[in-house]
Amino acid sequence: MKMKKAKLAFVIPAYNEEVSIGRTLKDIRKKFPGEKIFVVNDGSKDRTGQIAKKEGAVVFSHLINRGLGASLTTGIKGALQMSDANVIITFDADLQHEANDVRHLIRPIMEGKADAVIGSRFLNEKDLEMMPFTKLVGNYFLTGITNFLSSTIITDSQSGLRALSRKSAGKINIVSDKYAVSSEILHELEGNRLRVVEIPIKAIYDSRSSTKGTNIKSGIHIFLTLLAKKLGIMARYAK
Amino acid sequence: MEIGTFSTIQALAVLLAAVIIYYSRALYQKGNFSRKDSWTWYGFSIILVLAAVLPTYLDILSGIFTRRSLDTLLIFGLLLSFGLIFQLYVRLQQTNKDVTELVRKVAIALGQKRKK
Numbered sequence: 001m002k003m004k005k006a007k008l009a010f011v012i013p014a015y016n017e018e019v020s021i022g023r024t025l026k027d028i029r030k031k032f033p034g035e036k037i038f039v040v041n042d043g044s045k046d047r048t049g050q051i052a053k054k055e056g057a058v059v060f061s062h063l064i065n066r067g068l069g070a071s072l073t074t075g076i077k078g079a080l081q082m083s084d085a086n087v088i089i090t091f092d093a094d095l096q097h098e099a100n101d102v103r104h105l106i107r108p109i110m111e112g113k114a115d116a117v118i119g120s121r122f123l124n125e126k127d128l129e130m131m132p133f134t135k136l137v138g139n140y141f142l143t144g145i146t147n148f149l150s151s152t153i154i155t156d157s158q159s160g161l162r163a164l165s166r167k168s169a170g171k172i173n174i175v176s177d178k179y180a181v182s183s184e185i186l187h188e189l190e191g192n193r194l195r196v197v198e199i200p201i202k203a204i205y206d207s208r209s210s211t212k213g214t215n216i217k218s219g220i221h222i223f224l225t226l227l228a229k230k231l232g233i234m235a236r237y238a239k
Numbered sequence: 240m241e242i243g244t245f246s247t248i249q250a251l252a253v254l255l256a257a258v259i260i261y262y263s264r265a266l267y268q269k270g271n272f273s274r275k276d277s278w279t280w281y282g283f284s285i286i287l288v289l290a291a292v293l294p295t296y297l298d299i300l301s302g303i304f305t306r307r308s309l310d311t312l313l314i315f316g317l318l319l320s321f322g323l324i325f326q327l328y329v330r331l332q333q334t335n336k337d338v339t340e341l342v343r344k345v346a347i348a349l350g351q352k353r354k355k
Binding site for chain 2: 038040053058060061062063064070073074077078081094161177187
């Protein structure tokens with residue numbers, strides 16, 4: 001089957017990432033020259049925005065910090081408006097992901113086999129050893145909640161590396177401003193009857209990325225957000 | 240303990256009502272409260288003062304729900320508190336959503352402008 005040519009738009013939410021944003025962008029530029037990169041500077045107090053601009057990314061600057069969900073929504077909406085990309089890639093700014101994995105991620109979309117692809121850190125057991133124990137337990141718990149309330153069968157609901165076809169990116173309706181966004185995206189994809197597949201990815205943890213991410217409070221928030229969507233209290237599946 | 244013919248709890252209720260009226264008026268004058276907001280709180284304060292100054296009037300309500308006036312006041316207070324907390328929650332969520340939307344529009348508009 002003949003594959004369409006991939007036109008990518010990278011969406012990178014960043015909050016106080018001056019230490020890693022430069023290297024993240026250089027890595028993407030090296031592996032994917034000429035592709036569009038959109039950094040959402042989420043009210044950072046450091047030089048994240050300036051560094052991203054210097055590296056040639058289009059920077060959307062939130063005047064105040066609004067959270068991961070709000071940043072991803074800004075990035076996805078901005079990317080849809082300002083590029084003709086047929087695949088939107090969401091990518092973390094903390095050097096946790098490898099740009100090489102993106103090639104595997106976009107393949108099912110370009111072959112017409114999926115509308116969205118999630119990079120799973122749980123499909124490669126060897127790499128799981130690198131994941132801090134608290135993150136491992138938290139991820140199992142949150143993925144369980146997500147699968148239960150969204151009727152999905154996903155191994156890594158909190159992965160920040162995902163590829164969305166232009167069609168699916170335009171269809172999902174994100175309400176959450178905070179960490180619940182990862183589960184919410186899956187909930188929306190399922191609700192819109194879009195095809196989701198998972199691909200194993202490598203995750204790299206250093207002292208910074210180990211301490212970031214979801215905690216018990218965000219776990220409760222994720223549960224409540226999905227429950228509200230499930231019960232129809234929050235708007236869902238609609239633009 | 241009694242202050243004059245008032246009990247401490249009655250005096251505190253009147254004081255609370257006075258504070259609410261003062262702040263509602265001040266916030267209305269500053270433009271932070273709408274007319275509806277301020278009158279809602281004036282109404283709440285007036286009911287509080289009436290309940291504190293003329294507690295026997297609550298006996299009319301207590302006949303409907305329960306035989307004890309204080310129970311009636313507490314139940315109404317709790318129900319009102321739940322209502323107000325819900326109203327606050329709804330408004331806070333709406334404000335949060337509006338702020339995010341505004342921040343997003345500015346961010347995308349500036350991003351587009353810089354690109355040109």
